[in-house]
Amino acid sequence: MNVPTGALQTAKEQAEAANLAKSRYLTGISHELRSPLNAVLGYAQLLEKASDIPASRKDALGVIRRSGEHLADLIEGLLDISKIEAGRLDLHQDQVRLSLLLEQLVHMFRLQAEAKGLEFIYECQDRLPELVRTDEKRLRQILINLLSNAVKYTNKGKVVFKLRYRSQVAEFTVTDTGEGIAAENMERIFRPFERVHRPGSTATGTGLGLTITRLLCEIMAVILPSPANLGKAVNLKPV
Numbered sequence: 001m002n003v004p005t006g007a008l009q010t011a012k013e014q015a016e017a018a019n020l021a022k023s024r025y026l027t028g029i030s031h032e033l034r035s036p037l038n039a040v041l042g043y044a045q046l047l048e049k050a051s052d053i054p055a056s057r058k059d060a061l062g063v064i065r066r067s068g069e070h071l072a073d074l075i076e077g078l079l080d081i082s083k084i085e086a087g088r089l090d091l092h093q094d095q096v097r098l099s100l101l102l103e104q105l106v107h108m109f110r111l112q113a114e115a116k117g118l119e120f121i122y123e124c125q126d127r128l129p130e131l132v133r134t135d136e137k138r139l140r141q142i143l144i145n146l147l148s149n150a151v152k153y154t155n156k157g158k159v160v161f162k163l164r165y166r167s168q169v170a171e172f173t174v175t176d177t178g179e180g181i182a183a184e185n186m187e188r189i190f191r192p193f194e195r196v197h198r199p200g201s202t203a204t205g206t207g208l209g210l211t212i213t214r215l216l217c218e219i220m221a222v223i224l225p226s227p228a229n230l231g232k233a234v235n236l237k238p239v
Contacts (some may be wrong), residue, residue, distance in 0.1 A: 033075055041068040077208030084215045091220065096136045098128050098170070105140070106161065109147045118151065119158035126165040138216050145209040146174045154178035 044065040048058055083089040106122045113120035150159045157177025164171045191211065 033071075037068055037071055037075070041065060041072070044068060074208070077212060080212050081208065081215065084212075084219060089219065091135045091138065093133050094136045095131050096134055096139070097130065098132050099130075101136065101140065102163065105143055105147065109151055109159070109161070112148075112151050113154075113159055116151065116154075117156070118154055120151075121158060121160045122162075123160065124163040124165075126163070128163075128165055132170075135220065138220060142213050142216055143172060145213045146172075149209060150174050150176040150178065 044061050047053055048061045048065065053061070080089070102122075102124070106120075110120040110122075147159070147161060154176040155178070159174070159176045162173040162175075164173075
């Protein structure tokens with residue numbers, strides 16, 4: 001059946017208007033939620049540190065703080081997805097000291113891994129340029145999402161973070177000895193709020209990390225070979 005061009009254009013404009021309205025609503029409600037949430041988090045943190053609060057009450061305050069932090073992560077994730085879908089996410093071409101960025105990430109996740117009794121291995125045998133051009137915030141966000149998932153869902157063994165740099169292309173690969181993902185769930189893990197757990201797994205999350213990672217990869221023209229291989233190839237030009 002042939003649909004008139006005018007009808008297609010009208011439908012497209014209506015869809016774009018609806019998407020814009022959704023984005024504006026999410027942005028507005030997110031800002032409204034942030035103010036009281038920040039107050040809850042602030043008081044929970046202050047009360048946790050107070051010397052006159054009984055230990056039993058501090059446990060409850062810890063639950064309040066962690067729940068608030070979980071809500072804050074959800075709000076930030078929804079805002080990111082909304083901006084990406086509306087085409088309003090600004091990318092920046094920063095001059096980034098790649099070695100320093102990686103050193104910070106490796107230090108942070110090595111501590112997290114060791115706290116769980118895991119081995120954290122960082123491998124990079126190639127010479128890196130002193131400065132590269134990329135959006136530092138978003139590159140950091142992609143790598144943190146992948147590394148945090150690797151540590152979170154690995155209970156024993158190791159996490160390996162590998163970098164290869166050739167011809168202005170950096171390829172990041174994250175592998176682990178965690179519980180793994182069944183073939184039928186490979187695509188599902190990239191959907192918003194989808195969390196795939198095996199029986200007995202205690203790891204939690206917002207279910208937005210990999211969704212945002214894929215969307216960021218798409219708009220940054222980062223290569224995502226397949227859901228089964230979460231390696232990243234990023235075009236990082238030396239300055």
